[in-house]
Amino acid sequence: MNVPTVGVFALQGDFREHHRMLRRLGVDTTTVRTPEQLADVDGLVIPGGESTTIGKLAHRFGLVDPLKERISEGLPVFGTCAGLIFLATDVNGSDQHVLGALDVVVERNAFGRQNESFEAVLDVKGLDEPYDAVFIRAPWIDKVGSGVDVLAEIDDHVVMVGQGNILATAFHPELTADQRVHILFVDMIT
Numbered sequence: 001m002n003v004p005t006v007g008v009f010a011l012q013g014d015f016r017e018h019h020r021m022l023r024r025l026g027v028d029t030t031t032v033r034t035p036e037q038l039a040d041v042d043g044l045v046i047p048g049g050e051s052t053t054i055g056k057l058a059h060r061f062g063l064v065d066p067l068k069e070r071i072s073e074g075l076p077v078f079g080t081c082a083g084l085i086f087l088a089t090d091v092n093g094s095d096q097h098v099l100g101a102l103d104v105v106v107e108r109n110a111f112g113r114q115n116e117s118f119e120a121v122l123d124v125k126g127l128d129e130p131y132d133a134v135f136i137r138a139p140w141i142d143k144v145g146s147g148v149d150v151l152a153e154i155d156d157h158v159v160m161v162g163q164g165n166i167l168a169t170a171f172h173p174e175l176t177a178d179q180r181v182h183i184l185f186v187d188m189i190t
């Protein structure tokens with residue numbers, strides 16, 4: 001593959017920041033809002049935003065089955081925050097649309113009101129130096145399936161995982177200058 005094209009799922013959420021970060025890393029990016037656009041990408045980012053809205057719109061625009069299919073065929077996918085929730089198997093206390101691609105159960109808005117947004121320094125598996133992570137109304141991962149690799153935790157709560165072709169963070173790597181988490185993802189494509 002020459003320069004890969006990464007699709008950024010853009011139904012709702014902070015997709016612009018992902019384009020910016022990925023382009024800085026030298027990959028081409030394109031917007032994904034339709035099954036046709038999804039068919040053409042070498043990797044996909046599902047951004048943060050509001051997971052119930054992303055799920056509803058994906059359902060309405062006929063994207064749920066094409067997404068499930070491409071992910072199960074091995075398309076590298078990176079979900080951040082609401083993107084992680086949308087990838088999950090289950091969401092505690094909610095029957096919102098999810099893809100069921102990532103074998104985790106998530107708890108939305110898990111860090112509570114007093115902690116709507118905060119930064120935390122994490123030890124991330126695969127990164128040599130600590131990583132300063134930005135959390136915004138973030139979920140945590142309550143249960144992980146046996147094929148899921150826990151990549152970072154905060155106070156014993158799982159906030160970053162990998163599972164085959166899927167990478168997911170409860171935090172927002174696109175909102176900081178540190179490119180290392182996006183590099184982990186790009187390395188999954190190339």
Ligand code: GLN
Nearest residue numbers: 048049050051081082137
């Ligand atoms: N709280 C949002 C949700 O449940 C996620 C927040 C985010 O993506 N920053 O979908």
